[in-house]
Amino acid sequence: MGDVATIILKRLGLGLVTLLVISVLIFSAVELLPGDVAEAVLGQGATAENVAAMREKLGLDQPAPVRYFSWLSGAVTGDFGVSLTSDERVTDKIGPRLLNTLFLASYAAVIAVPLAIVLGVMVALLRNTLFDRVVNVLTLTSISSPEFFLGYILILYLAVKAPLFPAIASLSHGMSLPEVLHRTFLPALTMVLVVTAHMMRMTRAAIINLLASPYIEMARLKGAPAWKVIVRHALPNAWAPIINVVALNLAYLITGVVLVEVVFVYPGIGQLLVDAVSKRDFPVVQAVCLIFAATFILLNLAADIGAILTNPRLRHPK
Amino acid sequence: MADKPKKSLLLDVKDLRIEGYSDEKWVEIVHGISLSLNRGEVLGLIGESGAGKSTIGLAAMGYARDGCRISGGSIEFDGMELTTSSEMEMRVLRGSRIAYVAQSAAASFNPAHTLIEQHVEAPLHYRMRKRTEAQEDAMELYHRLRLPNPQEIGFRYPHQVSGGQLQRAMTAMAMACRPDLIIFDEPTTALDVTTQIEVLAAIRDIVDQFDTAAIYITHDLAVVAQMADKIKVLLKGDEVEESSTEEMLDNPKEDYTRSLWAVRSFKRTQKSRPGGDAVPVVSVQDIDASYGTAKVLEDVSFDIHAGMTVAVVGESGSGKSTTARCITGLLAPTKGKVLFNGEELPTSYRDRTKDQLRQAQMIYQMADTALNPKVKIHEIIGRPAKFYGGLSGAALKARVDELLDLIELEPSQYYNRYPPELSGGQKQRIGIARALAANPSFIICDEVTSALDQLVAEGILKLLDKLQREFDLAYMFITHDLATVRAIADEVVVMRRGKVIEQGSKVEMFKPPHHPYTDLLLSSVPEMDPNWLTTVLEERGVDNIGDAAKV
Numbered sequence: 106m107g108d109v110a111t112i113i114l115k116r117l118g119l120g121l122v123t124l125l126v127i128s129v130l131i132f133s134a135v136e137l138l139p140g141d142v143a144e145a146v147l148g149q150g151a152t153a154e155n156v157a158a159m160r161e162k163l164g165l166d167q168p169a170p171v172r173y174f175s176w177l178s179g180a181v182t183g184d185f186g187v188s189l190t191s192d193e194r195v196t197d198k199i200g201p202r203l204l205n206t207l208f209l210a211s212y213a214a215v216i217a218v219p220l221a222i223v224l225g226v227m228v229a230l231l232r233n234t235l236f237d238r239v240v241n242v243l244t245l246t247s248i249s250s251p252e253f254f255l256g257y258i259l260i261l262y263l264a265v266k267a268p269l270f271p272a273i274a275s276l277s278h279g280m281s282l283p284e285v286l287h288r289t290f291l292p293a294l295t296m297v298l299v300v301t302a303h304m305m306r307m308t309r310a311a312i313i314n315l316l317a318s319p320y321i322e323m324a325r326l327k328g329a330p331a332w333k334v335i336v337r338h339a340l341p342n343a344w345a346p347i348i349n350v351v352a353l354n355l356a357y358l359i360t361g362v363v364l365v366e367v368v369f370v371y372p373g374i375g376q377l378l379v380d381a382v383s384k385r386d387f388p389v390v391q392a393v394c395l396i397f398a399a400t401f402i403l404l405n406l407a408a409d410i411g412a413i414l415t416n417p418r419l420r421h422p423k
Numbered sequence: 424m425a426d427k428p429k430k431s432l433l434l435d436v437k438d439l440r441i442e443g444y445s446d447e448k449w450v451e452i453v454h455g456i457s458l459s460l461n462r463g464e465v466l467g468l469i470g471e472s473g474a475g476k477s478t479i480g481l482a483a484m485g486y487a488r489d490g491c492r493i494s495g496g497s498i499e500f501d502g503m504e505l506t507t508s509s510e511m512e513m514r515v516l517r518g519s520r521i522a523y524v525a526q527s528a529a530a531s532f533n534p535a536h537t538l539i540e541q542h543v544e545a546p547l548h549y550r551m552r553k554r555t556e557a558q559e560d561a562m563e564l565y566h567r568l569r570l571p572n573p574q575e576i577g578f579r580y581p582h583q584v585s586g587g588q589l590q591r592a593m594t595a596m597a598m599a600c601r602p603d604l605i606i607f608d609e610p611t612t613a614l615d616v617t618t619q620i621e622v623l624a625a626i627r628d629i630v631d632q633f634d635t636a637a638i639y640i641t642h643d644l645a646v647v648a649q650m651a652d653k654i655k656v657l658l659k660g661d662e663v664e665e666s667s668t669e670e671m672l673d674n675p676k677e678d679y680t681r682s683l684w685a686v687r688s689f690k691r692t693q694k695s696r697p698g699g700d701a702v703p704v705v706s707v708q709d710i711d712a713s714y715g716t717a718k719v720l721e722d723v724s725f726d727i728h729a730g731m732t733v734a735v736v737g738e739s740g741s742g743k744s745t746t747a748r749c750i751t752g753l754l755a756p757t758k759g760k761v762l763f764n765g766e767e768l769p770t771s772y773r774d775r776t777k778d779q780l781r782q783a784q785m786i787y788q789m790a791d792t793a794l795n796p797k798v799k800i801h802e803i804i805g806r807p808a809k810f811y812g813g814l815s816g817a818a819l820k821a822r823v824d825e826l827l828d829l830i831e832l833e834p835s836q837y838y839n840r841y842p843p844e845l846s847g848g849q850k851q852r853i854g855i856a857r858a859l860a861a862n863p864s865f866i867i868c869d870e871v872t873s874a875l876d877q878l879v880a881e882g883i884l885k886l887l888d889k890l891q892r893e894f895d896l897a898y899m900f901i902t903h904d905l906a907t908v909r910a911i912a913d914e915v916v917v918m919r920r921g922k923v924i925e926q927g928s929k930v931e932m933f934k935p936p937h938h939p940y941t942d943l944l945l946s947s948v949p950e951m952d953p954n955w956l957t958t959v960l961e962e963r964g965v966d967n968i969g970d971a972a973k974v
Contacts, residue, residue, distance in 0.1 A: 317489075319530040326484060327518035327545045327596075337544075341535035417535055417580045 108422055109413055116409050120402045127398040128180070132173050135387050142189065142387055163189075176391070185392035190381075195388045199374065203396065205276065206366075206373040209289055210358035213296035217358075218351055221301045225308025225347075230335050232313060244302030256295045256368035263291060274369040292369040296362060300354040307350040311343035318342075344415035352408035360397040433501055433603055433636050434460040434483060440495035441478050441487065441660075453478055453660040455496065462603065463634040467651030467668070469641055469683075471876035472847075474657040476640045480606040483638060484521045485513035501603065518545035522597035524626075526609040528589035532581035538589075539577030542596045551600055564595035567632070568625045586739075587618030591625050598629060605630070607639045611646060615738040615903055616947040623649055623949075624960055642876060644683060645949035648672055649956040656680050668953050683877065691888055693929050694913045696728050702765040703728045704865050704897040705750060705783070710759035712749050719745050720756070720921045727914075729864065730891060732898040734912035734929075736905065736944065742921040743901045747867045750899070751783055763865075781811040784858035788870035790850035794842040800827075800853060801838045807860040826856040829893075830886060848879035855886065865897045872907055884911050905948045909933065917941050 143159035144151060151159075160166050164175070179186060185195035224244075228237045247255065264272035274289045312335055315321060324338040363375030374393060381389035413419050441453035453475040460466050468476045478491060485505035487493055498505040500521065505513055517523075525531035533541060542564075543557035552560065558577070565573035568591040581589060590610055597605050610626065611619040627650060630637050639650045647654055648668055655665040656679070664677050675681050703726035712720040720742050727733045735743045748754040750761050752772030761768045763782060769775050784807075787793035794803060801823045808814050808822045824834040830852040842850055851871060858866050868887065872880035888911060890896060902908060908915060908929070915932040917925045917940065925938040937945065946959055 319525055319527060320533040322488070323523070323525055323531040324533070324544075325517070326481075326486060326523040328514050328516070328548065329518075329544065330514065333548075338533050338535075342533070415535075418582050421580050421583060423583050 109419055112413055112419070113410055116406050120406050123402055124395075124399055127402075128177060128395060129173070131391055131394045131398070132169075132176065135391060136169055138385075142385065180392070180395060186388040188386055188389055190384050190386045195392050198389060199377065199392055199396070202372060202374045202377045205371065206359060206362075206375065208285075209292060209296070209362070209371065209373060210355065212286065212289060212293040213300070213358050214355055216293065217297040217301050217354070218304065220297070221304035221351075222308050222347065224301070225305040226312065226335055226340065228305070229309045229312040229339070230332055232309070241306070244305055247298040248302035251364070252295055252299050252362070253364045253368050255298055256292070256365055259291050259295055260368075263294075272369070274371040276372060289369075289371070292362075292365050292371050295365050295368075296358055300358060304347070304350050304354055308343070308347050311346045312339045315339045315342055341415070345412035348411040348415070349405075349408045352404040352411075356401045356404045359400050431462055432459060433462045433464075434458070435499040436479075436483065436496065437499075438496040439479065439482060439493070439498060441475070441482060442492050442494045443478075444490045444492075449492070449494070451494065451660070452491075453482075456657070456660070456662055457496075458655060458665070460604070460636050460638065462636055464653070465630060465637045465639055465651045467639045467641065467647035467654040468657060469644060469647050469654060470657035470663075471642060471878065473659060475660040476642075476657055477608050479657075480608055480638050480640050481523075483604070483606060484517055484523065486517070515549075518602075519549045519551070519600045520602050521604045521606065522600070522602040524590075524593050524597045524605060524607045524610050527613050528593040528610075529581065529586055529613075531593065532589060534581055537578050537580055538584065538592050538596075542577060542592070542599055545596075546599050549600060557599070561595065561599065564598050564629075565592065567629060568592075568595050569621070570595075585618075587614055587622055590614060590618075590622045594622075594626055594629060598633065598635075601633060602635060604636045604638070607637055607650075609641050612641065612643070616905065616949075617738060617943055619646075619949075620947045620956070620959065623956055626650070627956065643949065644672075645951050645955070648951055648953045649949060656683070672951055672953065690910055694731055695928065696731070696914075701728060703762075704764060705899070706762040706765075707746065707750065708760050708762065710746070710749055710756040710761070712745055712754055712756045714745075714754075718921065720749070723749075723759070723918070723921070723923055725914075725916045725923065725926055727865065727897045727899055729897050730895045731913045732891065732900050732911055733914045733916060734900045734902060734908040735916045735918060736902060736908055737918035738903060738944075740920075741918040743918055744869055745921075746918070747785070747869060747899065747901060750867065751785060777811065781861045782863050783865045783867065784861050784863040785867045785869065786851070786854045786858050786871050789874055790842075790847065790854045791874075793854055794850060794857075796841060796843050798841070799838075800840050800842070800845075803842070803853060804856045804860050807857060811861045822860070826860055829859060829890065830856045832856075846879075847875055848882060851875065851879075851883055852886065855883075855890070859890065859894075863896070865899070867899045867901070869901045870903070871900075873902065873904060880907070881910075887911070905945060917944065 143156045143163060143165060147155055147159055164172060167175075176186070183196060185199070187193070188195055188198055191198070224240060228240050231237050260272045263269050270290045271288055272291070274292050276285065276288065280288070316339060321334060321338055324334045329338070360375075362373065363379055365371070366373040366375045374396070378390065378393045380386075381393065436456065436458045438455045438457055439453060440451060440455055442449040443452045444450075456475070456479055458466065458479075468479065470476050478488070481488065482493055482498060483500070485498065485500075485508065493506055496506070500516065503512075503516075532538065539558055539561050542561040543552075543554060546552040546557040546560070547554060551557075561577050562573045565576055570576050570588055570591055576584065576588070576592070584592065594610070607626065611622050614622060623646065629635075637650075639647055641647050651668050653665065653667045654671045656663040656671075656677070658679055663679050664671075664675070666676075671680070705727040707726075708724050710720055710723045711718065723742070723746055725733065735746065737743050745754065749756045752768065752770065752775055755770040763779065768779060772780065801820075804826050805819055805823050808826075809819055812822070814822050823838065827834040827837055832849060832852060837845075837849075842853065845853065854871070871887075872883050875883065884907065887898065891898060900907075900912060912929045914928050915926065916923055917932070917938070919940050924940050925932070932941065933945070935942070946962075949955060
């Protein structure tokens, strides 16, 4: 296991370096935006003195590298500064929104990942049958439609025509878990529809790719029934690509769902980011971008580790 | 083996026809083969690739690979007609009453599960044994097949076990349900001779002990002679002849069978080194090399003179190909030097001059992977001619035509074709032409015939010999096949674990006394004598067989 630990530590280190590079990119991108934060915050009627005072208050009179490092050292300790628009601490502003987003993403993932893998195994088993084609067409249709469109369709049928679920997924304090799950079902379902096709098709392809292997023929010649050949002999060797696609889709569930949040008026982090960009609330923008980057890096790292752990050559060295 | 009492009929195949799907139509690839097998009997199926051996073997299990179908005839296994049985009915036979041992155990064991987990799969599936009983039985079989640590080896993963051991574990797995019939599909083809002999002995013992009937598929006559009671020779899906093993060896009736025998008799006269102080073309001097921290070569030295063939032999992992990599500059040795016509070569190919690079060329084992499938033949051959010779236009075309003539392929037919359109032997000829195109004085041939059928391989060896005489080429011939060495070598270098064990002229090397390892190598080459295996095992003493396997 020593080897695996080393590999994981190396990946973790590389992930940190990547995150550092991204932090530079985020900071520079914000720097490159036209106009001045102080002017933007104070509006058009601001006098030169006011702007200068604001700049000094925000520390904008310092050179960029100095500001970058003070931002970075704050970020490392969990302090992303103060919002420019509401004087709240950025962490206080982001925290609850991030939790909401993570909740919705987990809700969708808990349904989508097992569903995609089970469907993938089933279409691999029944490949080139009617079932295979129908499932492929349906999932491709759902992935090809924009998610806001899917959202409205679901609202139309499951909230308006048959009022089973609420169309608006706003949350309030003191709701019980079943209530929350019921309230957020439609946005979760929308996201499930968006990510399932990708993972399912990769599962199918990864398994079918292995079916020509000599050890699959061997399993058949040992009399193993078709489902056992797929589940016991092909699937364990197909995990690496499947895990990678799952990780990418999980990252999407966290970082890419702003449209779903808007459609269902869900108080997630995506909406917060859009608001912050339009109001030039740069500390919030920077913090959210950094969180998104960290999400991608962490999930890809998890996928790498998962792929390593499913590889017997690495798990059991000679 | 020959005088077993007659037993009841187990497998009766009549007029078996199999079709394969290619170019969008079904083409018959097995044309009416009949065979019968009694309980406890071993039938050898032999022929070149494309003869339909494996296809027929699998059909005996009622199995056709994707893109194949059984189109006619009958297959009766112990009273059950397989061609009309449902897939479900046939599946119940597989693994329980008919088992299969594949050519490459390394590829046929699932990398995700331990050996024993795969071993007990069939007995558990058929509810013949409980898990613990099945595991104990597996250990018992491992013990009988003389695997080291039979109690423990089953809990390893396939990649943790050597090739010869895997092949024996696969034979054990085939035995798990004590089948009536086992199909052995080239079980030793991928192994070194020293490992092959153990696997052969183990297979023969276990087939005898359990009185299992077997179909033994191979292209190696000498191997099948050790294993089979009777032999059937196949050619392109047709039967050539069938008779008992002794009869077949002593008195083959058909010309084709005799031609298979004849392959091993190709020999050319041995040349000796030029006298005086002739400078060798290539002189490897005290080379050490390592991959990372693992040392793979130690003090390797030998000379190759113009117009001569030096065969470098040894098991896989003995450092043969690594030595070639050092000579070509692909791997820089950590110590020692390589002289070319007496002049020291830079260790890395990057520092060598174009002329130094031109002088040494390579021909590879797998012509399939060594030729770019998307590039036309004339470009493959023309590139080195252009790069080293600066030819272009009409001169280049003339040179490519000349090279195609040299390798005995009609230029007008092959000039514009792509590698996948050619047969294995033709591809290897293109590989040779590509090496020749640079006008080298030295060619490294890395197992160039081991992926080819015997007749085709013989053609390649004759071609190489002709070219050597014509251009006074020096060959370094890497091989693990001692029959090839006998055929073409002038001098032999025996390597083991990165060291040169023994070297000298071919005549010397094949004459005793040998270094013990050379002796082991030589005595492990199967001979066309049905009693060869028994004799060798007796000479060595059974206990010694396992020792050679410890890799």
